[in-house]
Amino acid sequence: MTELRGVGIGLGVAQGPVARMAAPSPAPEDTASTRTPDDELARVRSAVADVARELGERGEKAGGMAQEVLEAQAMMVEDPTLESEVATRVNAGKTAEFAVYDAFASFRDQLAAMGGYLGERAADLDDVAQRVIANLRGLPAPGVPDPGHPFVLVAKDLAPADTALLDLDKVLALVTTDGGPTSHTAILAREKSIVAVVGAAAAKDLTDGETVIVDAAKGVVTTSPTDDELRQAQHRADARAAAASAPLTPGALKDGTAVPLLANLGKPEGAAEAVALGAEGVGLFRTEFLFLSSSQAPTVAEQTTSYTQLLEAFPGKKVVVRALDAGADKPLAFLNDAHEDNPALGLRGLRALRASEDILREQLTALAEADAATDADLWVMAPMVSTVEETEYFVTLAKEYGIKTAGVMVEVPSSAIQAARILEIADFASIGTNDLTQYTLAADRLLGSVASYQDPWHPAVLHLIEMTAAGGKANSKPVGICGEAAADPLLAVVLVGLGATTLSMAPTALADVRASLLQYDLDDARRIASAALGADDAASARAAAQEAAAPVTA
Structure with missing residues (x-):
């Protein structure tokens, strides 16, 4: 064994x-084509169209997050820049197969070097190239x-x-x-x-x-x-299946300490599934879906319709909506499409909204109108808040538009360090662990070469979470978690031990996290969190938490 x-x-x-x-198919050889360039280009266009259509169909069938990812891949395969690069090679006498292989590889290397959103796209480019080449060869797609x-x-x-x-x-x-x-x-x-x-x-x-x-x-x-x-x-598998089919209960520790379990959603259409899986509300609603596919900002009426649809699915329950989080990996032509050498540290989040304040004001107008038309408990938060002054700006503006509960996302160390002061002003804070880890460890979370640093178990990240929660406690303000960390069943216990008051995650993770919390009381959670805080790195923090938790589950 x-x-x-x-x-x-x-x-x-x-x-x-x-x-x-x-294993991937062997790379095409660099040999001269026996066809005319026009014939080779026609083959490429046909193969590209087939692959884009297949990816789109797979996305429609899969739905959810998968559909968004696959639609992005379908756009990638038809990128005009790639088409031009392939044509250059074909016109130089290369075969369609080699032209696609070489152009995609060159483009992939360029994107990987840029990092951020483009770096993430590079990670999937090899798969797209393999699919086009397989089509050209008359072979099944890799899979x-x-x-x-x-x-x-x-x-x-x-x-x-x-x-x-x-x-x-x-x-x-x-x-x-x-x-x-x-x-x-x-x-x-x-x-x-x-x-x-x-x-x-x-x-x-x-x-x-x-x-x-x-x-x-x-x-x-x-x-x-x-x-x-x-x-x-x-x-264990049978016991877990039985637990998953048990009646849904509110999130809580073994001693009855309430830990509301909320859902992260990207579109209103995901609300029904979240409710069915036991979500007690929404801890993060990403509004980007309304903006990313548009060449201009959606109207107030269009936004109001979508927000109303979401809020109607959660009568009487908390729904936390994040204001438009654009920039870095989500550039928008009408907001912040200017080139930035390091977009993760550039004009993103609230900074971008302040630079185009009319978009923020329109979004707040739509949210207030949707709130007035429904019975949900609407909370609105600003993304990427870095300073006390930014907190004052957003909270003041949100209240001006009738938003009753206005908060901030804690995604950079400066906000965690100043959490006590920030939460004197904001009504709540929500910690985005993905970005907080990125900025704490100085490692782009979308860049594969530094993926090993992107681990929310790192004690430095945990200390900042504890610091933020302490700021909330000092001001009697709630501090939730809405990053991927909340979906890790053991880390969820640690987060509660650090002082988090709510956890928000992908709906499918709710059952595992609910079951995990029920194994521990608040003292256990604090003890396990303390063990993780005392470690030197992410791996040892996870191991220390597992060891501290073991006597409870033995």
């Missing part, structure tokens, strides 16, 4: 035979194997197009050698409730057909398990 360690997604456990993702029986899928990483449409009747669990807790694979696995361990580098040596246990709660893949270990794993 050998244990391969990685980062677990959720609390699930599964077992079964391994099926490995096939998930089908051994004819249920299996544990092992891959270097999964492209969004593959993760989105995994057959959950066949894929028992997912193991990747690359990626981290905020990779596309991890996010989509969490959304689809797939048992997964990501970043398990040693899994590269697993072979087809060998039986493994994938334990997401422990972040471990066990090879050559004994019969007793297999029975124990099955017992």
Whole structure:
């Protein structure tokens, strides 16, 4: 028996035979084409159109976060810059296959060097190129194997197009050698409730057909398990399935301490599923969906309609809406499309809104109108607040428009450090752990080369969360968590121990987090959090928390 360690997604456990993702097809050779350039270009256009259509169809079928990712990939494959680069190579006498391979590889390297949103797009570009080249060769697109029986899928990483449409009747669990807790694979696995361990580098040596246990709660893949270990794993899987089907209850610790569990949503259409999965409200509603697909800002009427649809799904419940968070990985032509050498540190979030204040005023108008027309408890927060002055600006303006509860997102260390002063002014704070980790560790959260730093378990991040919660307590103001960290069942306990008052996450993570909280009382949570704070790095903090939690679950 050998244990391969990685980062677990959720609390699930599964077992079964391994099926490995096939290696990418060999690169096309740089040989002269026997066709005319016009013929080769026609082949490329046909292949690109086929791949874009397939990605779009997969997105429509998958829905949710997967649809957004796949629609972005479909746009990527038809990028005019790429088309021009391919045409240049074809006109120089290259084959369509090599022209696509070389142009995409060159473009990928450029994007990766830029980092941020473009760096993230580079991570998926290889998959798109493989799909176009496979089409040109008349071969099936690269994808998930089908051994004819249920299996544990092992891959270097999964492209969004593959993760989105995994057959959950066949894929028992997912193991990747690359990626981290905020990779596309991890996010989509969490959304689809797939048992997964990501970043398990040693899994590269697993072979087809060998039986493994994938334990997401422990972040471990066990090879050559004994019969007793297999029975124990099955017992845990059965118990978890029973817990998931139990009647929904409000989020709380074992001692009855209330910890409301809220949903992160990107569109009003996701509200029904969130309610069905037990969301007690919305902790983060991203309004970007209204803006990102437009060449100009949506009207007040259009915004009011969408916000009203959302609020109507949560009568009497808290709904936290984030004002438009544009910039960095979400540039908008009508707001902030100017080139920035380091957009993650540029005109983004509230800074961008202040530079185009009419957009912010229109959004606040629409939110106030939707609030007046519904019975939900609307809270509105500003993204990327860095200073006390920015807090005063936003809260004052929001109140001017009739927003009763106005708060801020804590995503940069300066806000955490000044939380006591900020929360004298703001009605609440919500910690975005993805960006807080990025700025604390000085590592772009969308850049694969520094993905190992993007771990909210790092004690430096935990200390800033504790500091923010203390600022809330000093002012009797709530401090919630709305980053991916809240969806980690054990880290959720730590966050409560640090002083978080609510947790917001992808709806599919609610059941695991609810079950995890019920194992501990408030003293336990504080003790486990203290153990994590005393560590030196993210891995040791996670290990210390697991050890501190073990006596409770033994």
